[in-house]
Amino acid sequence: MNGYPWGAFGQGIGVAAGAALTVMLVTFAIAVARGLHRIVDIAWGIGFTAVAVASYAVSTGQGDEARRLLVTVLTAVWGLRLAAHIAARGRGHGEDKRYERMLDKAPGNRNAYALRMVYLLQGLLVVLISLPVQAAQYVTGPVGPVAYAGVAVWLVGLFFEAVGDRQLARFTADPANKGRIMDRGLWSWTRHPNYFGDFCVWWGLFLIVCDDPVVAAATVVSPLVMSFLLTMGSGKRLLERHMADRPGYAAYVARTSGFFPLPPRGRPADAAGDSRT
Incomplete structure (x- = not known):
């Protein structure tokens, strides 16, 4: 279909999912150790950056290099700026009221509920929302x-x-x-x-x-x-x-x-x- 390497793109989605999952699981471990789930908001921007970098790495030699570099850099600049801003904004504060309300209603273990309903869900959204960033790595035509x-x-x-x-x-x-x-x-x-x-x-x-x-x-x-x-x-x-x-x-x-x-x-x-x- 239109010469686009759909198979390679599909494999790249798997790599992107692995990158997003890694970021979320590491963040979850830190959050549990600190008793502070608000730090997952920092992982949002970092997750997109990790997906962009991983997609760029796994697609080497596939698409137009200018487009690949452009979309990776733009995603990373946005993601890292957002992560730094949220980290600075939350420094010295306790748990976010949104997460307090959610976890107060959690059936069973609060951390297990947070893992399912916050971290893994956000990881899935990172992979879904970043599909254009992943797909751009394989477009061969010039910008x-x-x-x-x-x-x-x-x-x-x-x-x-x-x-x-x-x-x-x-x-x-x-x-x-x-x-x-x-x-x-x-x-x-x-x-x-x-x-x-x-x-x-x-x-x-x-x-x-x-x-x-x-x-x-x-x-x-x-x-x-x-x-x-x-x-x-x-x-x-x-x-x-x-x-x-x-x-x-x-x-x-x-x-x-x-x-x-x-x-x-x-x-x-x-x-x-x-x-x-």
């Missing part, structure tokens, strides 16, 4: 205009995510802002610049494989799954449910776009807080 457009979309995403995270970190570090709603900078244009950034990053990486339309059709499920998670799954929807009762949040919602950046509607009140836990 074309669609792939370059993907790089541009990726850059937009990294900007929103990195700048949004930095703005929020500086805001929350100021004791004067305790209990206030963050509505400045990128956070005045979208309630979730970090999630919008992730959205762009993964659609951008998908576009890099779209020079081969058949491969694109086979892997489009990946950015669709990421988009669902960011908007309807564990991202925007869950976070906004958690924030709903905070003073000033309803007014912030009324004047600020829920996801895609748009000019704010009206002037922000003298309030500001955390739109990301």
Whole structure:
């Protein structure tokens, strides 16, 4: 089918799964030893990086080298930046309330439940969402205009995510802002610049494989799954449910776009807080 090495790609998925599983199991062992499952969030970005590097290594000599290197580097830059940010954000804090609530309801052993419902599930999602990164390693044609457009979309995403995270970190570090709603900078244009950034990053990486339309059709499920998670799954929807009762949040919602950046509607009140836990 279109000359693409589907057999080699299939074998590469197995290698990618092994890389993701290794990252998650090592993280699980560290988490159990420390009694702190929130560190699995650090493993999310590291897992994607491990998959990209492993896929690049196992596909040597298969696809266009420029595309292979491009998609690997972009994935690693995104994944390692995210991991470093989450590690710095969580330093000195106890267990994440999301995991506390989940594990308080765990039937039987809490750690075994966390392994099944958090670590292995996240490892599976890493493999699924990274399919375009894996598939790009085997595309033989030269990098074309669609792939370059993907790089541009990726850059937009990294900007929103990195700048949004930095703005929020500086805001929350100021004791004067305790209990206030963050509505400045990128956070005045979208309630979730970090999630919008992730959205762009993964659609951008998908576009890099779209020079081969058949491969694109086979892997489009990946950015669709990421988009669902960011908007309807564990991202925007869950976070906004958690924030709903905070003073000033309803007014912030009324004047600020829920996801895609748009000019704010009206002037922000003298309030500001955390739109990301």
